[in-house]
Amino acid sequence: MVTGAPILMNMSQPHMSTERDILTLAQWLSPAFPVGAFAYSHGLETAIQSGAIASAGDLQDWLADVLTHGSGRNDCILLRAAYACDSNAALEDINQTALAVSASGERILETQLQGSAFSQTTAVIWGTDKAALCYPVAIGCAAAYMQLDVDLTVALCLHAFASNLVSAAVRAVPLGQTEGQAVLAALIPLCDQIARETRDAALDDLSSSAFLSDIAALQHETLQPRTFRS
Template identity: 30%
Template sequence: MKDKIEPFALLHLLQLASPALPVGAYSYSEGIEALVEASNLDDRNALETWMVQELQWGAIRVEAAIMVRAYRAHQAGEWQTVSDWNHWLSAARETEELRLQSLQMGRSLVRLLHDLHLLEEPYAFLQQEGCHFAIAFALAAAHWQIDLQPAMLGYLHSWAMNLVNAGVKLIPLGQTAGQQLLLHLQPVIQHAAEAILTLPDEDLTSCSWGLSLASMKHETQYSRLFRS
């Protein structure tokens, strides 16, 4: 493992993990909107507890682990393995909302990579069969030669920023409270990244029933700001 990230790789990672990346992440709350509507999540502490549990045991842990596997398969030139993990992730999504979110964000990132002339020919099939965001993120990180550990941190931090921004709008939280929450989550994100990097295939499991129930309720929520 390198002691520091190369300057260009760092700049590429900042671009890839930026909220300005045009993949539509800002339009998703991943069930938070339904939890706020039901008064189950009404302050910063409740949102922090929810996000800590997700990082330690939830679906984001599995998504990030698949990102690691797709990254390594790209490095080894194993195109079929990338496709297999993409299909695996489709099967692992418990609700239609969560699956559509992952595929829409992945499709948008694949299209962006193609427009930037970064998508290699072996991955053209992803434009036909659908590509999950974790897979597309891995392809971009590997292409830009971003080391796996910082790529993992960027992936998890991007997820955290999106949910904090959703919480700022929905609970609502102040901008300062949102930044405080992100600071509190930094050691949790670092610990989660370290654990995910060594997670064996047989432990690709999550305790995400709370997220699944919130997502299913959100599908039929009468008034909402977010797509999921």
């Protein structure tokens, strides 16, 4: 539940340059930022163990579907909604919606724990709201408070999501580092496209038809042995 002081509107901070926007977002979305992203595979580990993902090509196809038809696109919409939010009540609705569109118990924990860790860290360093929020919602709120460019935030957040899953696959398939980076590079135009396509999207546009990814996330809850938390 969202508690505490009313949400600070993004006009409460002076405008920042694009260069500073990029550097701030680079820090927030870096693997070094303490949200524990390395511990989650978003169901990818299940697909790897089943043999559905056994090559760089398999990985690229899988991630493209997740970004376009699943969690990637939904996270963009949720982030934008949180960025434009003007009250705690509206923010609570957005956060509950983020939980509702999570396809499994592990995905709920994934977004809650990362979001909580993100909010706690940004609150200490940048003075943002430390309310426990789902990860894309927390990023959207913090970006609005800091007056970071929302389109840039969405694109870089989507790229960071893809990057984390590529890193998980490099460890679990296994793939070579160069193969992994080639997959990530190939997904850059798609990240940009999805970021642009969600500019006018609202919560009513949330959906998911990445069924294999959702099923993999559900099956991961009983997967043994396993390395990742989701």
